[in-house]
Amino acid sequence: MARALSQRQRAILEYIERFLDENGYPPTIREIQHDLRISSTSVVDYNLNVLEQRNLIRRNRNISRGIELVGRRSAERRVIRIPVVGQIAAGQPLPVLEEVDPSNVDDHIELSADLVGKQPDGLFALRVKGFSMVDALISDGDIVVLRRQETAENGETVAVWLRREQETTLKRFYHEGDRIRLQPANAMMDPIYTTPDNVEIQGKLVTVLRAVS
Amino acid sequence: MARALSQRQRAILEYIERFLDENGYPPTIREIQHDLRISSTSVVDYNLNVLEQRNLIRRNRNISRGIELVGRRSAERRVIRIPVVGQIAAGQPLPVLEEVDPSNVDDHIELSADLVGKQPDGLFALRVKGFSMVDALISDGDIVVLRRQETAENGETVAVWLRREQETTLKRFYHEGDRIRLQPANAMMDPIYTTPDNVEIQGKLVTVLRAVS
DNA sequence: TATACGAGCGAACAGATGTTCGTGTCAAGG
DNA sequence: CCTTGACACGAACATCTGTTCGCTCGTATA
Numbered sequence A, B: 001m002a003r004a005l006s007q008r009q010r011a012i013l014e015y016i017e018r019f020l021d022e023n024g025y026p027p028t029i030r031e032i033q034h035d036l037r038i039s040s041t042s043v044v045d046y047n048l049n050v051l052e053q054r055n056l057i058r059r060n061r062n063i064s065r066g067i068e069l070v071g072r073r074s075a076e077r078r079v080i081r082i083p084v085v086g087q088i089a090a091g092q093p094l095p096v097l098e099e100v101d102p103s104n105v106d107d108h109i110e111l112s113a114d115l116v117g118k119q120p121d122g123l124f125a126l127r128v129k130g131f132s133m134v135d136a137l138i139s140d141g142d143i144v145v146l147r148r149q150e151t152a153e154n155g156e157t158v159a160v161w162l163r164r165e166q167e168t169t170l171k172r173f174y175h176e177g178d179r180i181r182l183q184p185a186n187a188m189m190d191p192i193y194t195t196p197d198n199v200e201i202q203g204k205l206v207t208v209l210r211a212v213s
Numbered sequence C: 001t002a003t004a005c006g007a008g009c010g011a012a013c014a015g016a017t018g019t020t021c022g023t024g025t026c027a028a029g030g
Numbered sequence D: 001c002c003t004t005g006a007c008a009c010g011a012a013c014a015t016c017t018g019t020t021c022g023c024t025c026g027t028a029t030a
Helices: A007-023 A029-035 A041-053 A073-077 B007-023 B029-035 B041-053 B073-077
Strands: A057-059 A067-069 A079-088 A108-112 A123-128 A143-148 A157-162 A167-176 A179-183 A192-194 A199-211 B057-059 B067-069 B079-088 B108-112 B123-128 B143-148 B157-162 B167-176 B179-183 B192-194 B199-211
Touching (some): A007 A041, A041 A057, A108 A199, A123 A199, B007 B041, B029 B041, B108 B143
Antiparallel strands (some): A123 A143, A157 A199, A167 A179, B123 B143, B143 B199, B157 B199, B167 B179
16 A cells, blocks of 8 residues: 555546536536547546545545645644725714625625634624724725624624714724613724613624725 | 526526536536525526526537636636735834744735735735834735835835834835835825934735625 | 466446536616 | 517437447466
């Protein structure tokens, strides 16, 4: 088992990798045969079996193009793709998610999973307009990643729509008796106190991103 | 073109994504048909054509499993993997990159390429300790991505080591005559003026990341 | 020399799969 | 009421594709 791969086996393996990168789907036995100038499909089959025994690929019998490269997908899995569905500014509410066709959003960002918590569900991103959130250490041009939710635990940073003020803001949320305290992330700033009927929670802050020009 | 996808089209798209993740190769029309309880392969074919016109997938005619998810592979390629080599704090210089064995760094972050500029070379990341950089809208626990460089253009945000003060800071850099102005990103803060021999540029700020607990 | 075995050949076979086409349904609009 | 277009059906068809099998060749090995 310690034997090295034959030149042909190496060539086949490299061919599969390249094919997969270029096409997004695996090659057929005949494509391998043709492009590598192998005289018979059975030779390809023979060598694919060798590669499978070496645990370099996995074959799915009786399935066309049923070749998987072992160990390839797992690394790519931990990258989350998040749609950028609009912008967030002090004087305007968040875009209504349901009105955004996720398949028509062509603006995306990608992050490793550990930056966005456990589940990648319900995540969306917004571009920050203006400087109304510097107290949350968030500036114009930043991208914020939020998870859609309508309630908040004490201490969570949430995007809230203040009904009376007609304003969106990002603050730490504290329910204190019959009032709500919205605490800026910047400790040097003073909190806002308001009533529950005035706040409409739009989502929880998950990640802040700033790409410096 | 502004029309939303039908429920069935969305289901097919999601199915293809899931299938691809689980199997490493795309599904056949009949697999889609069967698992989604669609009565005819031609219905699948019809909807796949719609998805292709929307530029969500690419189909390769007369090829089994010839379905590609547009933007999936190419997007994954542009994901940059950046090593987190240490931490940055006001009172300590940056770790010397050459002393860090890159193969021993098991802490990494992943970002889409457009967040870090054109080339992925010379990039490294640091965890921010302390609150000495709130004036740059950077707080304790943030991760900063830097590109190693020893000089700076006017206006670039750089990590500098101030020799006399024995201190690391992140500021916008301006060379003004025979002195240097280090301008906090937060417009409400005052700049620092110092002399060129006191500043040691360690890298240029590329991205700031904040994962909110 | 006889035997074993890895490796390769070529052809035929059987499924697996994409394509096509006539037909049907339904809602919107004239 | 008729037309149109989006969407769906189901069956027949034509390839595409994996599998199998008998055979050859060269190099060890007994």
